[in-house]
Amino acid sequence: MELILPFIIGILYSASIYLILHRHFFKLILGLILSGLATNLFLFVIGRLTRGGSAIIGPDENVAVEPFADPVPQALLLTAIVIGFGIQSFTIVLIKRVYQSFGTTDLDDMSTTDQIEEHH
Amino acid sequence: MNHLLIMLPILIPLYGAILSLFFWRSVRAQQFVGIMAQVCLLIASFMLLFDINENGIRTTQVGSWPAPYGITLVADLFSAMIVISGSITGMAVYLFSIKGLDKARQTFGYYPVLLVLQLGVSGACLTGDLFNLFVWFEVLLICCFVLIALGGTKPQLEGAIKYVTINFLATNFLLAGIGVVYGTLGSLNLAELAVLVRTPAAHPALINMAGMFFLIAFGIKAAIFPLFFWLPASYHTPPIAISAFIAGIITKVGMYALIRLFTLIFVTDQDLTIPLFTVLAGFTMVLGVLGAASQNDFRKILSFHIVSQIGYMLMGLALFTPLAIAGSIYFIIHNILVKTNLFLISGVVAHRHGTFALKKLGGVYLQQPLLSVLFFISAFSLAGIPPFSGFWGKFMLAKAGFEIDSFVIVLVSLAVSLMTIFSMTKIWNEVFWKKKPESDPLLEVMTEQKQHHNRLLYLPVVIMTVFILFIGLYAEPVVAMAQLAAEQLLNSELYINAVLKR
Known part of the structure; x- marks a missing residue:
């Protein structure tokens, strides 16, 4: 599992x-969503994966x-997901x-704010 | 009381924003709440500065969880100085918006959003936790998104798309960087991270990689070369009250974060960072000023100059001596005030003449001599003519550069200063000096009606100019404070001891 996840992250980032x-708007949205997902997954994996052990302290333990x-x-991931969702x-x-x-x-039709105004 | 003092710059805009939301239908009440909040914020940030100046770095642990486990708020001189300049700017922009912004935008939540934006600025400056830094940046960015798109005119929407896309990507870089830092060092508290990176167990390559993630993320937000293209494409699109605030403060908060992180945490591999910053600073300065020279629009020239000035701030970080960092800090303070003021002046001119295009403007010197003097002061401050404020910042940076024999970057910065004078002269000639070109009578009638508003528009410009003159003519205490702030930044032990109570 640990070996597969980095590849998935890489594929998500490149996609x-x-x-x-x-140039299409819809692809821009998809791209932004995918890059958010990739980052979230990256954050999750880099925090090291431990399966089957939750950080809950039992009633008899300290x-x-x-x-x-x-x-x-x-x-962090939860916060990032919420913020990312809002921005998306x-x-x-x-x-x-x-x-x-x-x-x-x-x-490409949206380049007017970059252009230098013409002389009149 | 001390804990409250650090919290106040965060709490006042927060409660101000909540309170103004209660008066959604009454713009007048929102204005009143807003002005009150600005006055309180200004007083609170000055109290914070005096307190830190006297007692050193102040910290508080939110919820009383001891550092490094809880959320830490830290106020040192650098952050307090940014908070103060932010609140001066906020006050001026608020006063300007009352008459300078159209009613429709005012009724759709402009005042609360601006307060939340200030909340984000204060939070980003005062936090002592890496992840909190990210959250505060998101708070202020979302407000910027809303403010840039507020009103929904075509240029605004176009500017907003570019701004949102690039900033969303920057956010992802920031998160990835935080992930790498946590993955390698296992902490998010800035002070503890500063301790951990200096231990031999730290993995320098991974920390370097994280540093580059942060450089890209905050580089986009601060608009350094080659990541600045979104700025001149979006900053001039919203109404001038909004542009003035965003242009004045947001990129400098990005710069604040860069300076904070690269003096506190990512200091282990300076063979890489210092040459890199030097090159980036040089290109940022030159390309910004060249971009400005080619423009024919009041606001676009000023927007490009933001990029150019960011180069100077980065130059201080690249030289990395106490004097250079102090120069950067002084320069940030000076630039926040001057840039906002120049934008506000362009707003006053446009309010009277109905355009920002240099070709259509003219004769302002004859009609509004006071405004011309105010522009003259700000423009000369920006260009760095003694005894105005820009000179002291540039002097400190140049002196620091000569001290460590970095002649190339100093010469570049001085040449860019000359180019800045060229741009300012261009505005002066076109807007204030030359004869006003013939315009159609309809516009004349329209501007005649606006006349009586003009007096109130002058007030914020005059206030800002007083502050600019103060830090220029009476630079001694501000420079001394900037030097103290630089000492605090470079002597990381102070920060670490204050937070971890060792």
Whole structure:
């Protein structure tokens, strides 16, 4: 399992970068979501995986029994998921608004704010 | 009381934002709550600064969990100085928004969102925990997203897409970096991390990798080369009250985080970081100022100058001597104030003349002589003409550079200063000096009606100029404080002992 997960993370990252570099809005959203997922998974794996041992202290013990899973990465992960979810939903609504006002799904049509204003 | 003092810059905007949400229907009440919160925030941050100046670094453990297990808040001179400049900026922008922002935007939650943004700024500056730093950055970024998109005009939406996409990616880099740090060192408390990286057991290659993750993440947020392209594409799109605040403070908070992390934690491999920062600083300065030179829009010139000025702040970190870091700190304070003020001035000009395009503007010197003087002061401060504030920052940086024989970067920075004067002269010539081009009478009538608002728009600009003049003409105490702050930053033992109570 530990061997498979890094590969999955790598595939997710590469897929997300590939999708973000596309010009279509929908692929941009997918790419952002995938890159969020990849990061979350990365955070989870790098906190070291311990299976079958929760960090709950039993009623008769003073400390948790080794081996137990480190609860900190899980807590970070939860926070990151929530924040990522918020930003992703904002992005989806934003892209919907952009589509409504520009009537296009092509990111190449959105280069006006970069351009230098012409001389009159 | 001491614990409360650290909490206040976080609590005041939070409660202010909650209170203004209760008055959703009444803009006037929101304005009142907002101004009150700004005044309280300013007083609280000055009290915090004086307290730290007297007693050294202050810490508090939220929920009384001892460090490194609980959430730590740390206030040293550097963070307190950023919090103060943020609150001065916030106050000026609030005063400006009352007349300078359209009613529609004001009714849709502008005031509470701005307060939450300030909450994020204070939190990011005061936290002593790596993961909390991430959370506070998210708080302020989400507010920036909302503020940039607020109103939903076409350029704003376009700017927002670019801003949101690149910042979401930066966030992912930041999270990955936090993951690597936790995975290798097993802690998130900045002070404990600072202890752990200095032990021989630390894995330098992995820590370096984490450092690069943070460099990319905060590099995007601070707009350093080559990650700055989103900034000139988005910062000029929202109304000027929003641009002024975001342009003034957000990139500098990114810079704050970079300086904090690369003086406290990622200091083990300076053979890599110092040349890297030097090159990045040089390119950031030069490309920013060249970008500004090619623009024909008041706000876009100022936006590109943000990038250029970020280079100077990074230069201090690249030189890495006490004087250089002090120069960076002074420069950040100076830049927050000056940049906001220049944006506000462009807002006052646009309010009167209805445009930001240099070609269409003109004759402001004749019509608004006071504003011209205020612009003159700010522009010369930005360019670094003595005795105004920019000079002292650049002087400290250049002196620090000469002391350790880094001639190339110093020469680059001085050349960029000249180019900055060129840009400021361009604005001066086009907007204030030249004759106003013929415009259609309809616009004249429109601007006539706006006349009576103008007085109140001057107030924030005057306040900011007073602060700029103060830190320029009476630089001694500010420079001394910046040097103390640099000592605190470079002497990590102080920070570690204050947090871990050793």
